[in-house]
Amino acid sequence: MEEISHQKQNSNKYKKLKDPLAMLLGVTIFLSINNLIYNVLFIVLGSAAELKGYSVQQIGLLGSVYLAGQVVANFSSVLWVRRLNWKHVIGYATAISVISLCLAAFANYLMFLILLAITGLASGAALACVMCCISGMKNPARAYSLGLILQMLIAGAVTYVLQVYITPDFGYSGLLYSIAGVFALTLLFVKTIPSTDTRGQQASAELNTSTKKQAPVSLGAIFALFGIAFYFMSQTGIWGFLERIGDSKNMDGEFIGITLGVVLILCSLGAAIAMKVGNRLGIISPMFIGILLTTLSLFLWYVSDDKWVYSFAALIFASVWNFCLPYQLLAVTQTDTDGRYAAMIPAFQSVGGALGPVMVGVLVFNNNYNYVYLMAFATTVISFIIFWLVVRHHKASAKKVSELAKVKKSELLSTNV
DSSP states (O other): OHHHHHHHHHHTTSOOBOOOHHHHHHHHHHHHHTTHHHHTHHHHHHHHHHHHOOOHHHHHHHHHHHHHHHHHHHHHHHHHTTTSOHHHHHHHHHHHHHHHHHHHTTOOHHHHHHHHHHHHHHHHHHHHHHHHHHHTBSSHHHHHHHHHHHHHHHHHHHHHHIIIIIHHHHHHHHHHHHHHHHHHHGGGGGGGSOSOOSHHHHHHHHHHHSSSOOOSOOHHHHHHHHHHHHHHHHHHHHHHTHHHHHHHTTOOHHHHHHHHHHHHHHTHHHHHHHHHHTTTTTTHHHHHHHHHHHHHHHHHHHHOOOHHHHHHHHHHHHHHHHHHHHHHHHHHHTTOSSSTTGGGHHHHHHHHHHHHHHHHHHHOBTTBOHHHHHHHHHHHHHHHHHHHHHHHHHHHHHHHHHHHHHHHHHHHHHHHO
């Protein structure tokens, strides 16, 4: 019981990063930009099909290879994210992304796959540093929500410009050069990123001085990460092919591009609502609301080919996605003391994201996406069940620790009397 009390005191010792405006701006910008390709994946893949003649299977592989590169970088981050300078990693990673995207503009399919994998590696490394930094802030959910809002606004603006001005006049190479240019602009903000924080060193010091070592692995955080992977399997599978879904309903390509650009901007409301609600409803209730609304959007796509129903369902789908993400972050960080598991959030997002497009490519028959909707529903439900079990176990453990602390306090009072 003394050890439990000691651990409880130690958990309050971890210093959180202060949240000055410059650093908050920097982390939200790099969170946004390193998710840009992911957020406009339907444009990158859809344009590759239209302008370069790639098949559904080929564009599915393109999306999966990019996300697989992120997976490798994110999973390996547990070994280096506490050892390297975050500022340097993000700066070099951004430069590598710019170079790879520029080279991809005139590459053949095989070389395009390789360069997308390299871009994924670079973006994944930058995201690992950003997520570790965010998890150490005083209010990580607020910072993450702000990042989601900014990335939706940027992605919406980029989507509109690409669809209306770039690809019609400059083709697919113009699309890649434009995305590379947006990446390059963010190099101006590298100085706002901290080099590291002190949570890792503090945790190690306390482990060395403790009478009994704490378990180095948090099973709750690990299971929450798997919940994120299942969630992103459905979300990325749908999102990456949203342009193709519209095409399967015989909609005009320009209408789809403009609509999804507007959706990207408006869906930032989901993150804004999450920031406003905070943790007043806990973690599970918002996620359950998210499942209901996601199911509604899938049902609308299934029953209707109307372009306005398609647009409304896309807005619901994307908004709910942004609404749920901060609560997934909280589910991980509540059992993560030094930021190691938070740094791996992009890895598990990418695991699900890499599997999603491949599964869609397998499940589409004769341009029919009904099996894709079913897959998205099933993986979303599985994700919710995992988060429910993790949060329930965490609450039970916290209650047990609190009761033992009360018993210890009562024993001490009795002894003093």
